[in-house]
Amino acid sequence: MKLPKALAFDVFGTVVDWRTGIAEQAAAFLARYMPGTDPGAFADDWRNLYQPAMEECRSGRRPFRLLDALHLETLVQLLERRGIGTAAIGEGELLDLAYAWRRLRPWPDVPPGLAQLRKLFPVVTLSNANIALMIAMNRFNGLEWDAILGAEVSRSYKPTPQAYLASAAALCLDPQDLCLVACHHSDLAAARACGLQTAYVDRPMEYGGARAPDGSYEQAWEWRAGDLLELVRVFTSH
Structure with missing residues (x-):
C-alpha cells in the first residue's frame, strides 16, 4: 500500500x-433540572439521537441542517422525552448546553x-x-x-x-x-x-x-x- x-x-x-466532555458540561444542568440523572448516561442518550437526526437530512425528508442546529434539536427532544419542558429553561441556557459539543478536549x-x-x-x-x-x-x-x-x-x-x-x-x-x-x-x-x-x-x-x-x-x-x-x-x- x-x-x-x-x-x-x-x-x-x-x-x-465527546462522552466525558458532554457529561462534565451537563452535570450542573442535570443537578438543577434532572437530579439523580447520571451525566454519562445522559451523554449516551443524547449521542444516540445523532444518527436519526442526520438520517432525516441524508434521506431527503428534510433539507440539510448544520450539526449545531441538530444538536439543539436533539437536546430539546431528549429533555422532552424525560418530561422536562424546555419552556421553563432559558433559551441561552439551552443553547449553551447544545454548544457543549464545541468545547471538547x-x-x-x-x-x-x-x-x-x-x-x-x-x-x-x-x-x-x-x-x-x-x-x-x-x-x-x-x-x-x-x-x-x-x-x-x-x-x-x-x-x-x-x-x-x-x-x-x-x-x-x-x-x-x-x-x-x-x-x-x-x-x-x-x-x-x-x-x-x-x-x-x-x-x-x-x-x-x-x-x-x-x-x-x-x-x-x-x-x-x-x-x-x-x-x-x-x-x-x-
Whole structure:
C-alpha cells in the first residue's frame, strides 16, 4: 500500500473525547433540572439521537441542517422525552448546553500525534461537524488543521459517498490518495467503498468502556494503530 497524500480525520470519538466532555458540561444542568440523572448516561442518550437526526437530512425528508442546529434539536427532544419542558429553561441556557459539543478536549495522544502527523501529510477534518463548530472547538482545545472539511462542504452527512468524495475533490486528490483516520469501523467501511485508504485508531473508552456499536463493520484496514503516536510510527516505518 502506497502512502496517502493527505489524512482526513473523523473528529467525535477519534480526536475528541465527546462522552466525558458532554457529561462534565451537563452535570450542573442535570443537578438543577434532572437530579439523580447520571451525566454519562445522559451523554449516551443524547449521542444516540445523532444518527436519526442526520438520517432525516441524508434521506431527503428534510433539507440539510448544520450539526449545531441538530444538536439543539436533539437536546430539546431528549429533555422532552424525560418530561422536562424546555419552556421553563432559558433559551441561552439551552443553547449553551447544545454548544457543549464545541468545547471538547482531545484524547491525550492527539496534540503531539497530530502535530507529528502534520509534518508528514496535510491533515484535515472529515467530520459531520459544521465549520463554526469546528473553529470554536479548535480555539478551545488548541488543535490545528490544514483545512476543515466534511459535511458542510459536501452538504451531506457521512456515511453518504458525497461526504467522502467531496472532501477528496476539495483537496484535488483522487480518493485513493486520501486516507480517513477514524475509530469507527462503519465510517471506515463507507470511506473504503468510495476508494479512500483507511486507518483505524483504537478508542476503547469512547463509550466509557462499553462495546462500540459498529463492531460488525470491522475489516482488515490498510493502516491500524492504538493511538495517533503509534500511527506516526506506522507511517514512518512504511
